[in-house]
Amino acid sequence: MSVIPVLRRLSSAIATRTMLLGVAVGFGGLCWLGRITAGQSHLTHFVRFTEWTSPETNYYPTVGEMMATVRARMQPGQILVIVGGNSILRGAGQPAGQVWTQRLQTELGVGYGVFNFAFDGSGITDGGAVVAEALRREYPRQVYIANAAPGQPPAPDGTGVYRFMFWEAYYKGLLIADPARAAAIEASNENLPVRNPPGEPSLQELRTREWLDQFCYFQDLWNRVTYKDLNLVWGFYMRDGLQFLRARKRYADPEPDSTTFPLDKRYNPSNLAIELANVRGCSQFAYMSFSAAGNPQMRKDASGRWPLYRPFWDQFVAGIRTAMPDELKPRTLVLLSRSSPYYIRRLSADERERDDLTYRHGVEVWKAEGYDAMDYGSDFNDDDYGDRTHLTRLGGAKLARQVADKVRAMAGALHYTRP
Amino acid sequence: MLASFSWFQNAGAWFEPATLAGFGTIFTTYWFVVFVVVVLPIFWLLRRPALRLPFLALACVAYHYHFAGPAGLLPIMGLGGFTYAVGLTRNRIACAAGITLSVVALCFYKYTHFLTGELLYLLNPGWGAAAERSVGGWVPAAPPLAISFFAFEFIHYLADVRQGGQPIRNPLQFVLFSIFFPSLVAGPIKRYEQFLPSLAEGARAVGIDDVSAGLQRVAMGLLKKVVVADNLILAIDFYAPLPRFAALPLGGRWLIFTLIAVRILFDFSGYSDIAIGLARMLGVRLPENFNWPYAATDLQQFWQRWHISLSSWVRDYVYIPLGGNRHGVWRRAANGLMAFALIGLWHGPAWHFVLWGLYHGVGLAFCANYAACPGVGPPLARLLGRQPFACWLSTQLFAWFGWLIFFYPAADAWRMGAMLFNSGS
Incomplete structure (x- = not known):
């Protein structure tokens, strides 16, 4: 038997085994890198998530990187303040450097560490809520702030595209095992189709991804690379040539200053009817009755009061009761965001009364379920809003002052600080 | 990346156009990753064929059940059971009946709405509407998973058995032939x-x-599909719609035109690479589906290199039975047109797919016959014979223009094509 074919076979066998070993070692190495990355803060100079660091441009912030950001910034002895909620609290319309949460930090002072983990379109149980819950033992002196519309029940495992954050934390064992919440999740998912609408992964697929990520940490590694080194996903926000390849850290916060917008851009007359319908919509289910013929009607009762529509509020109460574990409710501040006075003054006197009642009752309901809550906007003016709901930097400053007072009061009540 | 799911909507159109909400994405789902990570090691560890094949069949059923659902399993079970039983008889008439049933099933599930709502409607709108009302309600919203592939495989099987081939006697082997998971949703079409x-x-x-x-093949496929094609889809979907395409400078239009061609090759060949690689990891060699089609220097060569398993299937079971190139120039051209119209229609029940098929059919007929045209034919043939670059360029431009017809409505495709030679809009 010739030696050369034997050597050739041997060499081929070694090469094959080396390749497979390389794949295994490479994969294991990437998982290890991901795990290390998850513990490091790469969001340098973080103020808030922008369009470059949000799902709009295929960047899906992990709970791990948000936790690492908190750990990197928090000073010993500080009370942790995490802001969640939607674009209003993210500070849409407030330019970099004048975001309301920066003002809140100034108002609260060095005794507090404020982090803005709000996202456009996210709800009270999304990103910020998950991070706060995950850090509950490390930072037991914490306040979580988020906003909601009155009567809007939160989804127990998060909203739409942000749902992955809850499931990431869930599979990594960061959340409190809360049977009531688990039952609510199960009930809310019962009616979900196996396949969600086009463009959305099914819940099962999303959960499988997060289940895998607890071992592989691929999301943290991907975010680290795309933020600091090289972005590999094309996006229409970054469409000029190969610009999309630039690391995301190189993009500035693009948020405009909405105080510079002309009034007809902020309160577009052609949208007036739609916006007024939205404003009325906040309260129309809250105070509704039925005529003798069974038709819904917006009418005061015989005693001249707006009648609460019980089924609406009962459903809402059931939703907020299971949205968070009981132990986290007292440190949660729910902000009910009122609409701009530009629209409120265009309502009839009765509608204004009903709108006001809805917010006040909403606050009471949240409080009755163990949360803290406040509404804001009743003393704001047109210039404080960039549109119907979003605040300008001026409105943001007002909000920061009011929230700071509330947070200090909560800190006292929760025995974080001495009276 | 969550976003990838939306990119794949278009990619999916390749494989099961009427069900493009996800079947084309199967290999890039996390469920599939877990499935492969569980199934492959067990298959390797089992060692004995008597254990491996039943296990693989079970895995294929689980895979099919997961992605098709219980309702999606019924058609393949019914059609597969009938095909298996008919094949065992080796009876020519029974086999012909089995072939007919596969064709009818494919037409029913995939083309009913097209036949009633488009074709019949063209002939007589009243008939079309009536047919749509009476038949449309019976047709599921989405055709069963992979029906285009397994129907063609069953037709091939029965046609070969009918011609004297040995039937598959082992039901386990037949199940694996029918729903072998690597090739189920995107081929290659097996023999x-x-x-x-x-x-x-x-x-x-x-x-x-x-x-x-x-593993190397799978890695190559993922690189082609996820890194290249899926990124290109994002950019193409942004720029290619007409108003934006028209706003591009001439160079930009040519760039997008080129990227469309690159994307479809990388998308589909990447998917085929994954399928072929996964099968190879089970020790099974699937036929190749692509062989550098953009290196082809004539259209016939292009079709010998592009989606080889489909074009060879159509050649063997449509073109040659129709008479192939045996009955003169006109018959050959007609057979080619029919075969390519079918190739077009196979990609989806829409006119632009048919048009794309006919476009290639006409192109092939021209290629096969232009040299014999009196006058310009011989000198043109001599010229092209001396200019391989010109042959390559004309072939590729023809094929790449075809992608505009493939992806966009005919009028838009025509306008986009015209804009490549005109800086205006």
């Missing part, structure tokens, strides 16, 4: 005479070399 020996060999002696080669 049972090649597949079964390869399956037996894989079950007997899948080796580390197979695993290694398969």
